Amino acid sequence: MRRLWYALLVLPFVGTLVPPLYNHARPALFGLPFFYWYQLAWVPATAALLGIVVLLTRRPDDV
């Protein structure tokens, strides 16, 4: 059942590979159009998801 956590990793693919979702100017952040800050925001989000999956699927021999 622990393997089900890997399904979380589908999210970055859906979030970043469908450009119509984010190809807009607004809302802007710090002057960056949505297109840019949205994709940049996926970097820490993906790192966090990966961190969660790595922890939850850890085996005793993973040192």
Added chain:
Amino acid sequence: MSSASLILAIAVLGVTGLGFFAARWGRADLENLEQWALGGRNFGTIVSWFLLGGDLYTAYTFIAVPALIYGIGALGFFAVPYAIIAYPVALIVLGRFWSVARRRGYVTSADFVRDRYGDRALEIAIALTGVVAAMPYIALQLVGMRAVFAQFGALGAFGSIPALTVAFLLVAAYTYTSGLRAPALIAFVKDVLIYVTVIAAIVVIPARLGGWANVFTVAEGALARRPHPSSVFLTPPQYFTYASMAFGNALSLFIYPHSITSVLAARSRGVIRRNAALLPIYSLLLGLLALLGYCAVAAGITSKDSTNIVPLLFARFFPDWFAGIAASAVVIGALVPAAIMCIGASNLFASNVFREFSSERPSIETRVAKTLTVAICAFALLFIFFVPVPYAIDFQLLGGALMLQIFPAFVLGLWTRWFHAKALLAGWACGLVTSCAMAWASGFTSNYTLHAFGGSLTGLIALYALAINLLVSAILTIALRAVRVGGGVDRTTAADFA
């Protein structure tokens, strides 16, 4: 001598010293291939983070991605989703590959393919693909260095040929002597310099240009007025192109020989898994740096060769001494991946072409691999002196398409032995032919436009070729099984992958 060139000279000499000193790190017997090429498979989380970061985010990347944004606008930002989704792929594929590689003593991807399929021809095909894809990549590191050298009077003299030759002789010498330990040690210096430079650039440059909002407004206007107009947003026909470039490149990033070399140098499976979650920090850096392409547009920087955009931007906005730090970051940033790419390509040749994979690892393999490192450095130099830069980039793009053609045999092979070895070989060959034909037909860009059913679809050549490759592999597998043609022996067991 300006303070910038002094700093650059000190930095390059300093890391060369480190490169030779690395031979003493861990007091290993460097006649053993696993010691020379993989640092004794003993790097922990932190060393691996610096090494993989130094390896994947090359100086060329840091020069080329902003240059691409500068040249084509929003489409060039595909590097960011690419550098995001590469890591879920890495977590899933590399954890499994690391386990079987450690258990069975592999140094290359082709070692695994030989062991898994028992087919010598497939082993050679996989190995040669890696070597061919690595060569133009190494040459492009020289392009990155040359863009920096061109900013300095003495170093830029004679088309930077003397300076590049000296730099690559140094790389060849310390890589020959110390193996993977040299770039691993130098990667610390490289990554710190890159972080300092990029953070300074992101803080200083947009502010001097009136803030991001202004940068984007000015850039949008300037891009629209060009002879070939582009935009800071995608057009609907570019949606598929953008997604296919991100996805296809993410699939191939970790099957390049230099990635495999750094991955196999990790001490444990946990090190690789943790790094899949920690390495995206570099992607944030890459994304922010990409936006400097718009800063260059907004600042009105022009150059015949767009690879000069980033060095020109640094020269304009940084004081002389800091331009020296930035230049050092790019040059050292080229030396690290160049060394690892040389080692990766040499391993493939020594372990899978010159000889056939065997886990005994006779010392002749190490001697061949070490000698080849020097030969590959020399070849990359000749390549860059005689082949014009746009062609070098074309070859690198084509190399990326070829690299992805080992995906069915190598990556799918980690989970299934369903495919027949000869079918995979035929699929690989069809993928190669498709890549070359599409690249030729599209004038050596990375994308090809398919016309079908009254519409057109522009997508990454590597992915189209992979689709053909998979189709041929699957159909021939079914056919060969139907006529009961025996396959090679699989020496791995289910337990090896655990």
